[in-house]
Amino acid sequence: MTLPRLKPWIALAVVAALQTAVLAWMIIDRTILIKTGKEIVLPVRPVDPRDLFRGQYVRLGYDVSSVPLRLVEGPRPVGNAAFYVTLEAQEGGGYVPVRLTASRPRETGPKQIVLKARTFFRFPTAEQNSSGTVQVRYGIESYFVPEGEGPRLEELARDKKLAVLVAVDAKGNAALKGIVIDGKLQYSEQLL
Amino acid sequence: MLYRLRLERDLKRWQDKGLLTEAAAAAIRADLASTHWGIGAAGAFAILGAVLFGFAVMSFVAANWEGMSKLLRIVLLLATLWACYGGATFFFGRNLDRFGHAAVLGGIAVFGGSIMLIAQMYHMEGNPPDAVLLWTLGALVAAYLARSGPALAAAFVLMTVWSVYERNLSDGLDLGFLPVWAIGAFCAYALSWRPGLHLAAISLLVWIVPLGGLVLDQHAHWIVVLIGLAVGLAGSLGAKELDRVVGPVSGAVFAYGLAITIAALFILQFIDDRAIPQTRDPNGMLVLVLLAVLTLALLLAAMAWGIHTDNNGAMWIAYAAFAAEIFTLYAKTFGNLLNTSLFFLMAAIIVSGLAWLALRLHKRSHPLAGAVA
Structure with missing residues (x-):
């Protein structure tokens, strides 16, 4: 073994720190995308609005x-x-x-x-x-409905035009930023 | 355990024959008792406990997920992660290594769960196998730095899952597996953990065997047969060189080469319907019979080499494959009795011929053996 043997507590702290960094990077990367990405509004392909926000998550289809x-x-x-x-x-x-x-x-x-x-x-x-x-x-097809928001969004979406606000970065990565109903932003994604 | 029982029997026999003194037998027993064997019951339970602990945390988090803010969820996941590695430090510090390894394994489980949960929380989709790759890399880092065999085992399982997942989606050659595998193999070497080298070999085998279905015309299983034969030859004809350069690995290399060759021959004969002409086709039957004869001859040669070199692993693979080959052939050619009987006749002639040859060779190399028998 070429690497000098680390003290166990140092080695394990490095493991925990690296894994924490990976998880933190996932969140930070996403946050930067949502904060700084270019915003576009994509209409959601019409679906039956009664069931749309009822489940834990919905699959959104677009034109x-x-x-x-x-x-x-x-x-x-x-x-x-x-x-x-x-x-x-x-x-x-x-x-x-x-x-x-x-x-x-x-x-x-x-x-x-x-x-x-x-x-x-x-x-x-x-x-x-x-x-x-x-x-x-595009990575914006599933949406986990936030607790307590389902009935309100469902009520709002009834017979209305539904769209999503999407953030897109320079590399083409897209993230859902919010739900737009009849042109008005009704729910926006919480970052933390 | 089996080894101890066998050794105990042998010791008795040798003592009875006067080959071994009472004192020497006692010394061998004492040495055996002082050596740790395998993971042991305590370690196995500790590892199971770690897995169950991981599940408990995940289901607690999942059950109370909705009521928590995002920040609280993240804090909880990270706290669990650090608690696992903190626990590992505690156990390693008190020389309770088995519990330490279990805690590291728990940490890896929490790391994977956290990747999934954060991806869900932030509606991340991307390429799902990438999440498994990230998990694999986390496990590799933990295995290397914490010098943990069980963590390395988890990493090999994860990289195999990742590779199979990626292949299922892309239906193509997944070359990305090789560098990740190389890191794992290096870790097994650096930890000088022999079961880790076997795991490395097995995960590479899982990657190599289906290769023929992914390259060229997608039925190129002969490539895998050639790879297997090359590996098998390196472990048999090149055994001396290999053992001198790498260490005592030729037996295992031979067994894995045999496994690869046989698996590819099986795919060629029985699994990939379009690799050879159909069995309904008269030419197809001939090709199948030729391949079967080749397979059986190869298995007999492997058995002979296995006996010659006392390679139990290779012998068991060869026995099992021989039985499977005969059985599958019988099932596949059922209803075509003439060909079936023809095949068994050919097989019988080859086996008898080889037996005769083996006996001649044996007599020549051990002139006394015949007399003693």
Whole structure:
């Protein structure tokens, strides 16, 4: 053994400190993303609002969750690797996907934003699916309903237009920041 | 335990034959008693206790989760983490190493649980296997710094889970496993913990065996057969060199090479339907029979080498594989009686031939053996 043997209490304190640092980094990384990320509002694909906030967590679907495969530019993403979807803001609000690339595009238009995405399973190969669409996830699809907020959000969401406020950083990572109902921010994520 | 029983029997026999004096036998027994064997009951219970403790903390946290603020949850998770490593320090300081290792294991469990719970709290999704990788790395750090075998065992289990998870999602070659595995193998070497080296070998084996289904035309199991044969040859023909350079490992290397070869041959013959022509196809039957004959010949050779080198592990693998091969072949070719009987005839001829050969070789190398028998 090349490493001089540490005293047990020092070694174990280093282990605990390193593991704590990893956990703290997870939280800090997320906090920075939510605090400093560029904000976009994504409409939630209409679902039955009665059950939406009833469970412990809901799965949110978006119009931009299905991306037509003809938008793939350059090499096709393979397997489980992350890829990038460029979204473009629409006149009446909301976004549409305009490009899907295996690597992060260098240049984007003024109304465009790039999100890092993955498929639910693996990316369809050219033979499997030459037309059609691919279902993608941006990491903003599950939402754990905060205790006590379910009934209120459900009441608010009834027959209303539901959207989420999303923070996106320069690398394309996205995080849910809040729930928007009829254009008004009704719930925002607590950081600590 | 089995070893002690066997040794006790042998000691008696040797004493009866006058090979061993009473004093020498007593000295051997005393030496055996003074050596610690394995983890032992206390250690096993301590480790089970640590696992149960981890579950208790997690279910307490989960049950009272909703009523707590995020800050309180995080404080609670971190406090539990530090309590585990604090407990480990306490036990190691009092030479209660087994309890110390159990506490380290508890700390690793809490670390993994905390990753999951924080990810849930902050709606993190990303790539789920990445969380398992992070957990694995945490376990490796704990194993190395706390010099803990049980923690290293946990790390090998976790990295295998991670690799299988990642492969299931990507259906591709998961090369990222190799550097993580190398860190684990280095830890096993640095701790000079032999069970750790076996765990390293087993987790690598789990990674190598399905490789043929992931590369080239996705039915390239012959690559794995070649890898296994190379490893097996290194452990048999290259045994002297290997043992001189690395230490006494050739027996284990041979056994693992055999396991890899046999597993790949099994996949080729019975599991991957499209690796060889179908058995309904007459040519397919011929290919299957040829592969089966090759497999059985290989197993017999492995048994012979196992007996020659007193390699119990390899012998048991070969026996089990021989039985499994015959049974699966019978089931697979059932209904095609002519081919089945043809196969068994060929197998019988080969086995008898090898037995005859083995006897000739044995007689030549031990001219007296025949006379004594």
